Amino acid sequence: MSRFKGSVRLYCMAGAARPSPKIGQALGPLGLNMMQFCKEFNDRTAEIRPDVPLRVLLKAYEDRSFKFVTKPPPTTWFLKKASGLESGSGAPGHRSCGRISIKYIYEIAKVKQETDQHLQFHDLEGIVRMICGTCQSMGLDIVEDTLPPKKINIDL
The missing domain is CATH 1.10.10.250 (Ribosomal protein L11/L12, C-terminal domain)
Known part of the structure; x- marks a missing residue:
């Protein structure tokens, strides 16, 4: 992994993340691929009902890679x-x-x-x-x- 660049907190519906202005505004300044995040998030949360809002803590790195943790709803x-x-x-x-x-x-x-x-x-x-x-x-x-x-x- 390369050096840490920044972190973001998001709310996304389980298994239903789509490229949107909200996600774009959060991931754009970090230089992350919105489609890649949506695909990984949807794969990881596919077994959860789609009407459940999940909190996401995302850490971005300088090589444009990222890690994220999903947390339960508020x-x-x-x-x-x-x-x-x-x-x-x-x-x-x-x-x-x-x-x-x-x-x-x-x-x-x-x-x-x-x-x-x-x-x-x-x-x-x-x-x-x-x-x-x-x-x-x-x-x-x-x-x-x-x-x-x-x-x-x-x-x-």
Whole structure:
């Protein structure tokens, strides 16, 4: 490998990266081939659903070679999917936009711990606390997972 030239952070949909102005603006100044990146990214993420946005950390080198690491979607994406919302509250802390069960937060934390290299050695409770902070900044209320009310037999 030659010397390090620069690094870029991108968001790309899994298995569906296409040459676009966004990717071109990121890779162009580094002198990288956009088609080569798209092909390698799509090959590496082919088994993931195409509607999943992935974070990409790309390192470019002076000989026009590159390495990239894909990271899981942002926590907000998971929370929006779990709560069925399009976006968070316009006034978090003042107005709530929805609710999410603590059970889903634990599931999101497990996925993040397994797939994100930087979170592999954090304990699950710490990751849950981070996700709860994201819920608060989005205006999501965290609720306990309660069972539906039992049917009471009223036959006399």
